[in-house]
Amino acid sequence: MTISGTTSGTTSVTRTTVRLTDGIDEELRHLIPEGICRTFRVMPYALADGQVLVAAADADDSITAHVVAERIDRPVVLIRHTVNEIVAAIDETYPPVEAEVETPEARRARMQMAQMLTRSGLVTSEQLQRAMLEYSRTGDPLGDILVAHEAMSEDVLVAALSEIFQMQRVGLADFEPDLDVARRLPEPLALRLQAIPVAVTEEAVLVAVARPLADDDAALVEQTLGGPFRQLLANRSDLDQLIQRVHSLHYSEVSTQALMESRPESSAHVVVSPAQKAVLVLAIVAVVICGVVWPINTLIGIVSVCSFIYLVVSIYKFRLTLRALGTHLETDVTDEEIAALDERQLPVYTILVPLYKEAGIVPRLVRDINALDYPQTRLDVKLLCEEDDDETIDKIKSLNLPPHFHLVVVPDSQPKTKPKACNYGLQLATGKYCVIFDAEDRPDPDQLKKALIAFQHVPANVVCVQAKLNHFNQDQNMLTAWFANEYSMHFELVLPAMGAAESPIPLGGTSNHFVTSTLRELGAWDPFNVTEDADLGIRLHREGYRTAMIDSTTLEEANSQVGNWIRQRSRWNKGYIQTWLVHMRNPVHLLAQTGLRGFISFNLTMGSAFVLLMNPVFWFLTTLYILTRWGFIEQLFPGIVFYAASALLFIGNFIFVYLNVAGSLQRGEFGITRTALLSPLYWGLMSWAAWKGFIQLFTNPFYWEKTEHGLDEGSS
Structure with a gap:
């Protein structure tokens, strides 16, 4: 055996x-993953003197030696073999799938790209x-990987591709398009191929492309x-950016x-629809008439x-909480399933991030998205x-972000x-699946992969997977702790129980993952509904689709200031009432689509907004009676009504406190559990916000109450 060199603890030899x-040792056959074997042309095949012999096409390449040594926990010796011998051994160990194996032409282009970039010092x-x-x-293309990880710029890659494919480049940063020319290629085709006509000469149309077109695509463009x-x-x-400018009117x-x-x-x-207005007017007239004729009995009835x-x-x-407490009703995805995913098969995933007046949070947002697995x-x-x-637009431009x-x-x-912003972005989406994240969101790194696996596990009619939401600043003050308790109750208990019962689920505003094509077919989000997430969840259910929860x-950042919290919560309550009004325009049709159980669940879920409106009235009557012992109030609560109201006072408040305690316990957030005991105070804030939203429903129904983010000093 002749030793020719040593690199990173790996020895390369020329003769053995x-x-x-002679064959491959079964123990070593799958020691190195297929992708690394094919990319670096290596194959472990035997043990000799306590060392693993690895066939290598280039036994002197330091990168190959380093990669192999990192993946084998024993001394390694690289043995020079011919490419044909190694490829044959790899094909025997990992039977090739034609669509997944790199073609000789593609490999030559990749190696040419790597040599060009390293020799010129453009990458290390x-x-x-x-x-x-x-x-x-x-x-994925080597150049695109380097650009995505900011090892080099997109302009450098375009220059390299221009050299390799002998194609001319064009700068579009300040280009003003001729719309008649630019629109000669239909928008769906321009978006899919990332290609757009920029000029016309006597000989041909000049088409700007992000990457050289495949033969079939080029033929389609020519046709x-x-x-x-x-x-x-x-x-x-x-x-x-040019495609967006050319087609912005259509998208809008x-x-x-x-x-x-x-x-x-x-x-x-x-x-409010005309029919609903008529019913509302008739109901008011009936109540007024009854109030005049039987005043006390009418008030008792109300x-x-x-x-x-x-x-x-x-x-x-x-009941929902009891069903979920101590159980696991979410769609299960194991760490082993995530590890077993073949990343060559992963689809493009679109992430929609609505931003408004949030320039300061953009760098952290970029960091958290890049941290996704x-x-x-x-x-x-x-x-x-x-x-x-x-401000936000300029901030994003200043970061010179990679093209993903x-x-x-x-x-x-x-x-x-x-x-409306999400609808706009959805038209530009290229992913098979899409998800919404808010600017301040910090999703689990493996969430996209979990959602993909969940879609494989669930029935075909599940087109949305909802992740749980909670808060990273729950310990900031009492308000954030209450908010976290509420989220734990809602996402750890209520929604999983509703999903298991196949009830209509009002989606959370973020981290809901969709099948993109189905979302488009349904008309996506309602731009006039300020809780578009809840509305979409109900519409999905009515069309026969379902939502699943994943663990x-x-x-998110919990609002730590009362004013900011009231703005957000008033919008939510306004949107819940909007959603109830929209879907109750034809109650018979809703009942037919959801079934009796779904119909009841929808009304009780959306009914929580109306319950919050009742709270101050009951509290006022109770307080007034305690202070005055006014007999008129006693008349409003005769017999069974009194017992029902008493049950509300004690059982209702107990349930509310219990739900918040149970949610934090289910999540294991024991540090904030004690704050749930003061939840009735939080309920008072919720009622304040509910009345603000209810009034705004008639004064400014489509106004989006902006929630400020980045108020937590520790969140940056």
């Missing part, structure tokens, strides 16, 4: 008595090694344009009007109905900014709401 052609050996390892897992065309390589981010119209025009009965653009609604809603939530080359991150938010981050500027129009958590 044991050859790869360490950066190239990390990129090669990711390539071995994902099979669509009706003649020859020439490809010009462009920066992906600049090309993306669809994001605002699609649901309103295709399903007007499902849109909240009309707050108190009785309110008490009954109040009690039923409380018992319903209590998902190949960055398979991410399609849409940073959705309003046109008048210059897309700045999306939503034209300034009404309604200026989060769902993955996204941490």
Whole structure:
């Protein structure tokens, strides 16, 4: 055996008595993953003198030696073999799947790219090694991996591709398009191929492309344009911005009007329908007449109905909590299943992030998204900014983010709401699945992979997977602790129980994962509904689809200031009432679509907003009676009504406290459990916000109460 060199604890040799052609030791056959074997052309095959012999096409390559040594916990010797011998051994160990095996042409282009970048000093050996390892897992283009990890810029990659493919480049940063020319390629095709016509010459149409088009795609473009065309390589981010500018009017119209025009009965653009107005007027007239004729009995009747609604809603939530307490009702995804995922098979995943007046939080947002355990080359991150938010737009531009981050500027129009921005971004989405994250969100790193596996486990009619929400600043003050208790109750107990019962689930505003194509078919979010998430969850259910919960958590920032909290909560309550009004326009149709159990669940869930409106009335009457012993109040609570109201006072408040305690216990947040004992005070704030939202429903129904983020000093 002749030793030719030593690198990183790995020895390379040129001659040995044991050859790869003698066979592969079964113990070593799968010691190195297939992707690394094929990328670096290596194969472990025998043990000799306590060392693992590894066949290598380039036994002197330091990167190959380092990669192999990192994956084998014993001394390693690299043995030089021919490429054909190693490929044959790899194919025997890992039978090749044609679509997953790199073609000779692609390999030559990759090696040419690697040599060009390293010889010119544009990337370091360490950066190239990390990129090669990711390539071995994902099979994504080496250049795109280097750009995604900011080892080099997109402009450098475009220059390298221009050299390799002998294609001319074009700069689009300040380009003003001729719209007639740019729109010669239909928007869906331009978006899918990342290609757009930029000029016309006597010989051909000049088409800017992010990457050289495949032969089939090039033929389709030529057919669509009706003649020859020439490809010009462009920066992906600049090309993306150009496509948005060319088609912004179309995107804006669809994001605002699609649901309103295709399903007007499902849109909240009309707050109260004519039929609902008629019923409401008749009910008011009837109550007034009864009040004149039988004043005391009418008031008793109103108190009785309110008490009954109040009690039923409380018992319903209590029942859901008991069902979920101490159980695991979420769709299970194990660590082993996550580890077993083949990253070459991972689909593109779109992340929609609505931003408004949140420039300061953008760097942390970028950091947290890049921390996700998902190949960055398979991410399609849409940073959705309003046109008048210059500060946030300028901040994003100043960061020079890699091309998997897309700045999306939503034209300034009404309604200026989060769902309209999400609808706008959804039209640009390229992912098979999509998810919404808010600016301050900190999702579990493996959440995207968990959602993908969950979609494989659940029935085909499950098109949404909801992760849990909680707060990272729950210990900041009493308000944040109450907020965290409430979230624990809602996401750890109530929603899992509703999912297990296949009841209509009002989605959370973030971390809900969708099948993109189905979301588009349903008309996406209602831009006029200020709790678009809850509304969408009900619409999904009505169309025969279902939502599943997964055991993955996204941490948000709990509002730590009362005024900020009231703004957010008043919007939620306004939206819940909006949602109830929309879906109760035709109660018979709703009942037919959801069934009796679903119908009752919907009304009791949305009914919580009305219960919050009742609270101050009951509290006022109770306080007034204690202070005055006014006999008139006694008359409102005769016999059974008194006992029902007393039950509300004691049982209802007990249930509310119990739910909050149970939620924090279920999550294991024992440090804030004691704050749940003071939950009735929190309930008072909720009622304040509910009345504000209720009044605003009639004065400014589509106004989006902005919640400020970044108020927690420890959140930056």
